[in-house]
Amino acid sequence: MQRVAFCTPVNPVESGISDYSEELLPYLGQYVDLTLVVDAEVQPTNQQLLAKLPIIRIGDLAKQHARQPFDAIIYHMGNSPAHSRFWQSLQSLPGIVVLHDYVLHHLMLWHAANRLKNVASYRQLMQHYYAEQGSSIAQRMERGQLGDAVFDFPLSEPVIAQASSLIAHSQYVLERVQPQRPNLATSLVPMGVPLLPAPDRLAARQALQLPAEIPIWASFGHINPYKRIEQALQAFAQFRRTYPDARYILVGSVSPSYDLKALLQRLQLGESVQVTGYVDHADFNRYVAAADLCFNGRYPSAGETSASLLRLLGAGRAVLVSDIATFSELPADVVAHVPVDRDEVALIAAYAQRLWADVALREAMETNARRYVTEKHSLPLAARGYADHLSRVQGWPRLEPQREPLWDINAVTIQHSIAQTIGRKAAQLGLVDDDAPLLDRLAARLRNLLT
Incomplete structure (x- = not known):
């Protein structure tokens, strides 16, 4: 089976993409051998995931890929700081992008302010993609004058530029990606969700x-x-x-x-x-x-x-x-x-x-x-969509399921440590090492705006 690196937030990272990935992985694992790639500080809490998949840190992906190349790398990109290191990796090691949000403004501002400690790089991006209007909006953002205008400046362009191919869950996103890169291979893959018993x-x-x-x-x-x-x-x-x-x-x-x-x-x-x-x-x-x-x-x-x-x-x-x-x-x-x-x-x-x-x-x-x-929108249908995209863009024979789902998502066990709970709450309060007060305040305000 082909080896695929799957770069995504997982629980305890409080993101809808964490739940999305944990529900999709056991079904996609029917088609390919998955290696889960997580952020440096994340310790997954899903016990079935820990038992069934090899897990590496995003900082080790390039070394692992150089030593034993993956057949494909998938990056999940959404509009939150949880994707910052994935964006950093994508810039030097391109792969398939799953674009969950067309607007990535919050991610890009947070990445510049907190990961790079260089808000000028955010200004440069805004100037590069949106000329003087972008520069003006960036200055307002730095002063804390946030508003609906950020939705007109998505800052997803650099992510789209780095994608080797792209998966989206809506025509709305694909229609906005296509003019930027007309020759980019794209697929519309349904978002899968578990179907629970009919509620009483x-x-x-x-x-x-x-x-x-x-x-x-x-x-x-x-x-x-x-x-x-x-x-x-x-x-x-x-x-x-x-x-x-x-x-x-x-x-x-x-x-x-x-x-x-x-x-x-x-x-x-x-x-x-x-x-x-x-x-x-x-x-x-x-x-x-x-x-x-x-x-x-x-x-x-x-x-x-x-x-x-x-x-x-x-x-x-x-x-x-x-x-x-x-x-x-x-x-x-x-x-x-x-x-x-x-x-x-x-x-x-x-x-x-x-x-x-x-x-x-x-x-x-x-x-x-x-x-x-x-x-x-079933999970098997979503996994089938991923498999078809991989087959097409990688030039593989059509992938078919080789085994049963890796685990039962209805029997997932979650384990939280005290340290993880405290750390998660501290992160929600914005308590980070080497705190840069003004920049963190800007990023936090934008998070409230866009979530």
Whole structure:
């Protein structure tokens, strides 16, 4: 079997790409012999992964490749500091890039500020790719004047330039890559997510001590202005005029730069809105099961494909999404698309009224959602897409599965050490060696902006 180096964050790195990779690896391992390549400070916590795969540090990849060349190297690139050393390696040792986010601005700023300790290199990139306008934006960023403009300056160009070939999970990303490198080999590979057993709404509500009969809205993930939460809450306030017992549950952490409490007070929503903060995996799934209607908004977009959205659809939930970027590619009978315009609030409220009143319509939408993920976004289908890309770009015969999945993702054991837990929390607070206060503050603010 061909040997493939797979460079990615894994748990305990708190990134959706960590979960994505750990779920994909056992299926991709049916086709090739994988070596997992992790960041220098990361000690994987997935016990099955530790038992089944050889693991090396990214700093050792070049030496290992020189001594015994890999047949292919895959780099996962996303818009977070977790990919900084992978970007550093890609510059000297090109490979296949899996571009999870089209906007990599946060990664590039953090890399310049913290890895290189040279913010001037960030300015130079902005000047090189976007001329005077880029230089002006860079100066504003350094002064902490962050805004939506960063979404128009993706800084993914240098990563695309280094790719030997590229995998994306959406046409949206591929359409933006193609003009930059028309001859680059690319593939559209579906994002794979595990399909859990059909959820039991009543049992979930009992476990969470939620009323059985009331309408429940829910949104999942980090809460910030770009998730359109304010517009959803305004629509929810209208919905409550007809259904005063309705509840909206916000499941996830709240950005420090977002005054959610003031917003709830202004809308006079009181205890009808529940903010859970971070919840563990089991409770996350219970909240998904308990919900009647989910809202997944975004504007502007970093061009990401949302694994959390696919998990909601796989659970058979009725979901409203912003009609933007990758979300627009979802079929109209699977999600309800909400244009980001002056009618946004009214349309969210109207969709909610119709879906709650028309049980047959809501159930049909739930059935379509689960079928869509089953047929289009399974983990075996994702692994097949990777295998086909590898065969094509490397000139190999078509890869076929040679064995069963390397492990059962439903039986994963996670082991956390005290040191890992403390280190992870310290990293969340921005406590790093050789702290550069101004640059870290800039990077932290941008992280809140883009996550």
